[in-house]
Amino acid sequence: MGVLRAFFGGIGFFFEGMRWCARHPRWWLFGLLPALVTLVIYAVALTFLGGRAGDLADFATPFADGWNPGLRDTMRFLLGIVIFGMGLAIAVLTFTALTLIIGEPFYEKLSEKVEESYGEVPEGNDVPWWRAIPRSIRDSLITLWFALLFTVPLFALGFVPVIGQTVVPVLGAAVSGFFLTVELTTLAMERRGMRRKERFGVLRANKAAALGFGVVVFLIFLIPVGAVVAMPVAVAGAAIMVRLHLGPAATALPRRQGDRDPRTPPPLPGRS
Template sequence: MSGIGRRGVGGLAEGIGFCFRGFGWVARHPRWWLFGLLPALVATVLYAVALVWLGTHATDLAARVTPFADGWGWRDAFRTLVGIMIFVMGLGLAVLTFTAVTLAIGEPFYEKLSEKVEEDLGGIPAGDETPFWRSFLRSLRDSVVTLLYVLMFAIPLFALGFVPVIGQTVVPVVGALVSGFFLAAELTALALERRALRRRQRFALLRSNMALTLGFGVPFFLAFMVPLLSVVVMPAAVAGAAMLVRGRLAPPATQPA
């Protein structure tokens, strides 16, 4: 996750600024904020059930993945620690996939919300004319691919979490940066797809603006870690992402005349 460079601090601050601009927009449009809450509420109920199940079965799962510890005298303490790590990893994956699942559930809702933000900023750009069903399937496929990328980072970070000192200091920070990047990728997908940019193009654009991307994605990742706050924040995240794309990421040629 290198590439922040000399203007990193300014890019981070600008990304954070778009977070606040998203909150400002929904504060001025409370009806659209309520409109954007519905898919997030549905997704939250689904995730709450899954996390409760994971929390009540974490120790059993830990026992299944650590058969080598059967003869250890401190087996129970070790498996309790592994169970906690499993739950924390599950919580992190829930935060990362929450956006993708919520966007999938609420595709028509958030598409309209994102379009409304762009209308307020000067008009919706001419973009992709792909039928809804095909666009939905493409978005679903892209979300699955993004999840696979996340797992490529999450599994090694999970293992490093057991390393003393590093696992309690460096790993959480790196995990937040990685998670923030991919969360920003999910949130900006609506506005960038509207400009006919495919997944590889979107990722390249975000990587070339790494500080800006992290400044936007990491604060929302941390907010999504707080139970129920993700429901309230989701409409602001979508609005802020539309502003970020339009204000800083979108190629000038894709903006409306």
């Protein structure tokens, strides 16, 4: 029951972020800009990939040139779908990382504003942008590498009858959700001086909450344009989750009268 409660508590933090953005619509609009830029980049890239998937399938299967035309064309058509599907999966996995890199000044400010509404903002370590961006890119690439270690085998298992249509989608959502949480909590954790290994450690120690938060973000990101609309909400929810829940990241900061105790998780969706 404790794990299930923590999982739904993680979902609750996303709705906390939604409530915060509803109370501060100008900041929600502010957070849309980098996500829109990333959406255009991925739309162009996926359109190009969709138009070239057949050519890539032909290039990858020269051994099939002498096959029966019907069998050859069917096999290459299915391979083209697989190639495009892999591109789409990678796009979903990397959308958050690229958006955070492109919009780091936007989301840093948004995350700070969220924390201001709960009290004092941690001072963190001031790092010049020309050092912060390369470090963010490096950390995102490392996170992507770990994510691909899980998602590539799962993608292959997706073609196994029954398992591929039942177990694999659930595992895929869990893996993708966890790594989305890794990316989204980076800003608030770095503000507390936590480096990549420390951040991973905190999230592993709070797996259920990290999964709850990340899975709901992942499912919304699958909806067309959902990633753009929900990105500011996800950043706000991640900042709240780090401040109020994630173990050593939820430091005892001074709070204004009426703020929630950091040790107390937010109410579950639908509760007052």
